[in-house]
Amino acid sequence: MADVPKRKTTSLLLVTVAGLITAASLTHWLDTHTSAPDPTLQEQELYLSAGAARRMSLGFNALVADWYWMRSLQYVGRKILNAREHLELDDLGKLNLKLLAPMLDTATALDPEFIEAYEYAAIVLPPIDVNEAIRITRKGIDANPNAWRLYHQLGYIYWQQRDYATAARIYEQGAAISGAPEWMKAMKARMAVEGGSPATAREIYIRLYEQSGDQKIRDMAWRRLLQLDSAKEIENINKVLNAFRSRTGRCINSWTEIAPAFRAAGLGMDATGAPLDPTNMPYRLLVERCSVELAPQSEIPKH
Amino acid sequence: MFNLVLAIARNTFREAVRDRVLYNLVLFVMLLTGAAIFIGELSGGQERKIIVDLGLSAMLLFGVFIAIFVGVGLVYKEIERRTIYAIFSKPVGRGEFLVGKYLGLCLTLLVNVLVMGLGVCLALLYVNRGWDPLIISIWPSILLIYFELTIVTAVALLFSSFSSPALSALLTFLIFIIGHFSADLKNLSTLAPSAATRWLLAALYYILPNLANYSFIAGAAHGHSPDPTRLLAATVFAAVFVTVLLASATLVFSRRNFK
Numbered sequence: 001m002a003d004v005p006k007r008k009t010t011s012l013l014l015v016t017v018a019g020l021i022t023a024a025s026l027t028h029w030l031d032t033h034t035s036a037p038d039p040t041l042q043e044q045e046l047y048l049s050a051g052a053a054r055r056m057s058l059g060f061n062a063l064v065a066d067w068y069w070m071r072s073l074q075y076v077g078r079k080i081l082n083a084r085e086h087l088e089l090d091d092l093g094k095l096n097l098k099l100l101a102p103m104l105d106t107a108t109a110l111d112p113e114f115i116e117a118y119e120y121a122a123i124v125l126p127p128i129d130v131n132e133a134i135r136i137t138r139k140g141i142d143a144n145p146n147a148w149r150l151y152h153q154l155g156y157i158y159w160q161q162r163d164y165a166t167a168a169r170i171y172e173q174g175a176a177i178s179g180a181p182e183w184m185k186a187m188k189a190r191m192a193v194e195g196g197s198p199a200t201a202r203e204i205y206i207r208l209y210e211q212s213g214d215q216k217i218r219d220m221a222w223r224r225l226l227q228l229d230s231a232k233e234i235e236n237i238n239k240v241l242n243a244f245r246s247r248t249g250r251c252i253n254s255w256t257e258i259a260p261a262f263r264a265a266g267l268g269m270d271a272t273g274a275p276l277d278p279t280n281m282p283y284r285l286l287v288e289r290c291s292v293e294l295a296p297q298s299e300i301p302k303h
Numbered sequence: 304m305f306n307l308v309l310a311i312a313r314n315t316f317r318e319a320v321r322d323r324v325l326y327n328l329v330l331f332v333m334l335l336t337g338a339a340i341f342i343g344e345l346s347g348g349q350e351r352k353i354i355v356d357l358g359l360s361a362m363l364l365f366g367v368f369i370a371i372f373v374g375v376g377l378v379y380k381e382i383e384r385r386t387i388y389a390i391f392s393k394p395v396g397r398g399e400f401l402v403g404k405y406l407g408l409c410l411t412l413l414v415n416v417l418v419m420g421l422g423v424c425l426a427l428l429y430v431n432r433g434w435d436p437l438i439i440s441i442w443p444s445i446l447l448i449y450f451e452l453t454i455v456t457a458v459a460l461l462f463s464s465f466s467s468p469a470l471s472a473l474l475t476f477l478i479f480i481i482g483h484f485s486a487d488l489k490n491l492s493t494l495a496p497s498a499a500t501r502w503l504l505a506a507l508y509y510i511l512p513n514l515a516n517y518s519f520i521a522g523a524a525h526g527h528s529p530d531p532t533r534l535l536a537a538t539v540f541a542a543v544f545v546t547v548l549l550a551s552a553t554l555v556f557s558r559r560n561f562k
Binding site: 070073 | 348352353360515520527
């Protein structure tokens with residue numbers, strides 16, 4: 001008699017475990033035997049507008065904003081992974097990220113103080129939809145008039161569009177906010193005088209790197225700084241190569257022929273004498289053009 | 304009289320503990336622990352904000368569920384078990400009974416909210432690898448959540464004084480939803496074409512509690528505290544509104560015949 005409840009318990013446990021295993025197997029079978037979802041359906045407009053989402057979130061708007069924020073990150077991340085090539089965060093125009101703007105718009109409508117979401121919009125959206133990038137960043141400024149960082153982001157968008165006059169005006173407005181750093185003023189002056197110069201680009205990326213709380217944006221700014229460094233190095237190396245060709249009438253056969261010139265210019269070199277880019281990857285020599293370019297394996301952005 | 308109310312409140316609290324109401328804390332702790340460990344991978348550097356949003360939203364959600372589902376049973380269970388006869392055979396007034404029940408559930412919610420608040424602070428300590436100013440600045444927002452819960456509890460108690468638990472729960476939940484749509488009621492009251500509709504919507508706006516006034520979770524996650532005047536006004540409103548609801552509940556409950 002005492003065995004009966006024990007047997008019953010064992011049977012029930014077995015049924016539970018077997019049921020769970022069967023359910024998991026069926027789910028797996030369904031996953032593998034269901035045709036891939038229609039990509040056009042996946043890219044359909046969001047069901048809820050930003051305003052409707054705000055109303056329907058009851059007292060949980062902050063949590064729903066976080067959900068939209070994480071969904072935006074997943075959306076961009078998934079597209080980058082599917083692209084199977086290294087893409088910079090500020091150069092995702094070819095990924096068809098048409099849902100990104102509505103998602104960031106909704107996240108910031110639900111939590112108007114979500115500075116990082118505005119910042120993300122200012123960095124990622126311009127190559128996709130520059131008008132939306134400007135609109136969302138301006139919305140952030142309206143909701144957070146004391147957030148000088150947003151003026152920096154908006155100035156960055158206009159700088160990218162080569163609208164240096166508007167960028168200068170935006171930096172001027174941002175610099176007037178109490179607590180804004182001194183460099184905002186300097187940026188205004190630089191933007192007005194030499195908006196398109198590499199020095200301005202360097203300053204912009206240094207400030208993005210320093211100010212951003214998002215590691216991915218910091219990484220992007222860091223790689224853009226390396227790109228500026230390498231552009232300068234490529235210019236110097238090409239000068240040395242051209243000087244050699246003018247002198248000898250041919251391009252170099254081996255790096256050792258011009259190693260002293262590289263040493264004099266302070267360039268790092270590997271064991272073969274090949275000059276190294278800022279990530280310590282050797283530059284690639286293009287003999288027919290007698291010039292160098294970044295190696296394909298280099299992490300530095302190519303454009 | 305006050306001792307009687309306190310005795311009923313203590314008893315209601317003990318009953319809630321016996322009914323394992325506070326077991327929701329286990330779920331809350333699991334949720335926050337999971338979030339603290341894994342959210343870093345998904346949040347793009349927003350771990351602290353998400354911990355606060357998630358913690359305080361869960362506090363509100365669990366609190367509302369307790370307020371509604373325990374609140375609607377406060378009176379009904381006593382009638383169902385017929386213990387109400389034993390209570391009213393003693394010198395206990397119906398108002399004292401209701402207020403005692405209400406305070407008992409509010410005490411349960413207070414313990415719940417305090418423990419959850421401490422849980423959020425611990426999660427912030429873990430995520431920030433040390434002291435975080437949010438540990439202090441979230442408490443006014445937690446206080447507002449608690450006040451919202453006291454209002455929802457009073458609403459549940461009012462409905463349960465004359466209706467069945469299922470209907471009371473439904474009606475209380477509707478009031479919770481409408482309470483968060485108050486701004487829309489006000490907008491509609493100015494836009495409605497007919498004067499009667501405008502008047503009705505405006506009346507509803509002023510009669511129903513504007514629970515959006517107690518939502519400060521997003522601000523808390525950014526390190527802000529509610530303006531002291533707003534906090535004081537919300538506190539006074541909660542006290543006044545709860546008093547009105549308890550008075551109405553007593554009025555209805557006094558007329559109920561248990562024979």
